[in-house]
Amino acid sequence: MSNNKLTVIDRQGSTHDLEWEPDQTLMEALRDNDLPVLASCGGTASCATCHVFVEKEVFDTLGERSEDELELLVEAEGYRECGSRLSCQLGFSRHLDGATVTLAPEE
Ligand code: FES
Numbered sequence: 001m002s003n004n005k006l007t008v009i010d011r012q013g014s015t016h017d018l019e020w021e022p023d024q025t026l027m028e029a030l031r032d033n034d035l036p037v038l039a040s041c042g043g044t045a046s047c048a049t050c051h052v053f054v055e056k057e058v059f060d061t062l063g064e065r066s067e068d069e070l071e072l073l074v075e076a077e078g079y080r081e082c083g084s085r086l087s088c089q090l091g092f093s094r095h096l097d098g099a100t101v102t103l104a105p106e107e
Contacts, residue, residue, distance in 0.1 A: 009102040027088035043088035050087040051104035061095040
């Protein structure tokens, strides 16, 4: 079974390499690797504490954000029109293999 590799930059600017199992959302992969993602709503797109920034080239390949996701994100700390995603709404994707994801500021 192949694992998706990902580089994560935390809120202190430190870099972490992690593996992402195909049956996880990105939020679950971050949490399972002890990154400080609160995910207080449990992945139902209603808290924005799983907010991450995705590089623009990758962001453009991920498809549209849902209305719910976008509504939460525009109110979130540090929102980026091209880059902000809720990690709980991102499933395993070959486009994210090898990508760098940055944790957004805490709410
Ligand atoms: S975990 Fe709450 S919005 Fe993603």
